[in-house]
Amino acid sequence: SKKAIIIGSGIAGISASIRLATKGYEVDVFEANSYPGGKLSEIEIAGYRFDAGPSLFTLPDQVEELFRIAGKNPNDFFEYIKLPVACHYFWEDGKKLNAYADIDRFAKEVQEVLGEPAGSIKIALQKSSFIYEHLSPLFMHRSLHKWETWTNPEALKSYLKMGKLGIFSTMNEANEKLFNNPKLVQLFNRYATYNGSNPYETPATLNIIPHLEFNIGAFFPKKGMHDITLSLFQLSKDLGVTYFFNQKVEEIIVENKIATGIKTSNETKYADLIINNMDMVNAYKTILRKQKQPKLLLNQPKSSSALIFYWGINRTFQELDLHNIFFSDNYLEEFDHIFKKGSIYHDPTVYVNITSVYKPDDAPKDCMNWFTMINVPNNQGQDWDKLIAEARKNILHKLNRILKTDIEPLIEVEEILDPRKIEIKTSSAQGALYGNSSNNKFSAFLRHANYSSKIKNLYFCGGSVHPGGGIPLCLLSSKIMCEMI
Ligand code: FAD
Structure with missing residues (x-):
């Protein structure tokens, strides 16, 4: 053979x-x-297990297909659940929002918490699915480098819709048109980080991503x-x-x-x-x-990288779920630091992923495994030890303020992953998480x-x-x- x-x-x-x-x-x-x-991959420290890298699972079908082509039933080998709440969002002013998987419920929550008309969410997600429908056959399922891709009927249909696909404005500009409340603009801008890009530069075409999370779903593998x-x-x-x-x-x-x-x-x-x-x-x-x-x-230019603190926390928090976001008060500054200054903003958006919420054996009894991550620039030879020490302090202050608890004394164990280590562990150029950034209109090409x-x-x-x-x-x-x- x-x-x-x-x-x-x-x-x-x-x-x-x-x-x-x-x-x-x-x-x-x-x-x-x-x-x-x-x-x-994963890491284990003193009774705590952490997924080392990715934490958000979308399009499970892509995994299942591999079992199917091998003649096996995927359910016998790989189990996952659909999350009822994709993410919990927290802001400094005390506002909290649950991104329910059920779109009607999410739209209602947005109306109640942020005063944004429920219709805005529906329109945003319809636009997102429109982009997905027209671009995924072209960009996700075919080679862009073969002539046939550009001459097939689906491609021809998409050319006619160019204007509506968000190629001519940035993600932030499109979201500012869609929503009145800046918190919602921020929430939808965050999807740029799903491929390590900057919402203030990346084309609105990337508004394709909420479709994956809301219209198809966010999932979690049971193990x-x-x-x-x-x-x-x-x-x-x-x-x-x-x-x-x-x-x-x-x-x-x-x-x-x-x-x-x-x-x-x-x-x-x-x-x-x-x-x-x-x-x-x-x-x-x-x-x-x-x-x-x-x-x-x-x-x-490469996508952004990440700074992660794997923390074993010897307490539980009822208000925290699998995916939690603590938003920065100044998102534009945060991204300017990541993509223009090559540095870390003093008030970063903090993501806390806690698998022990769904998989209790990932932490000892009455404890939680916090994968605490911020987006950071890729490695350009910065003084990372200094940046990490500052960021650790700023992250803790932010969590203390919003959770109204002194977090540091609860940390039992700690490991750190930074852009240098990502580069060494997986040989990724500059420790970028997603290869090239998509900040440029032509980056797909x-x-x-x-x-x-x-x-x-x-x-x-x-x-x-x-x-x-x-x-x-x-x-x-x-x-x-x-x-x-
Ligand atoms: P990689 O995972 O990059 O692996 C390449 C392999 O090649 C490595 O094992 C390396 O050791 C090996 N290798 C390199 N050079 C050699 C050589 N010379 N000889 C032999 N072997 C070699 N994605 C999501 O979908 N959702 C998320 O929530 C998410 N979050 C992320 C968070 C973090 C912190 C990171 C780091 C990534 C995240 N990603 C996420 C991105 C996702 O992890 C990657 O896109 C994906 O795992 C990359 O897979 P890959 O096949 O390109 O190979």
């Missing part, structure tokens, strides 16, 4: 291995770390986010995929413009297909260093294709290539890639 080598066991690498194995390929995965999953990795890893092994851990690939072998194999520090292996799941920028700098460099693509146009038999999947970062898009990148193989 034909052989394929996959470099990296990120979620896109694992899903590619499943797709290729079901097509009859013999698949070897080489992974630099000792564990699978890349960013989608935690890490179960996405573990269940798919198990599925791929059941299909005969072989994993080589602690095996960093040092070079992709290219002969006469054909990729033929890989080298690690101790072996050379040949295959019919080479699939790169490593961050595209770092791949060109390292394992493809001898090849022609796609400079325009390599130089695109400035992502690397799922194949190499210069080197035959070399393919790409993962968050730094088309269609983009985040679990669902990573899974789609493998799908698009495997469909062209």
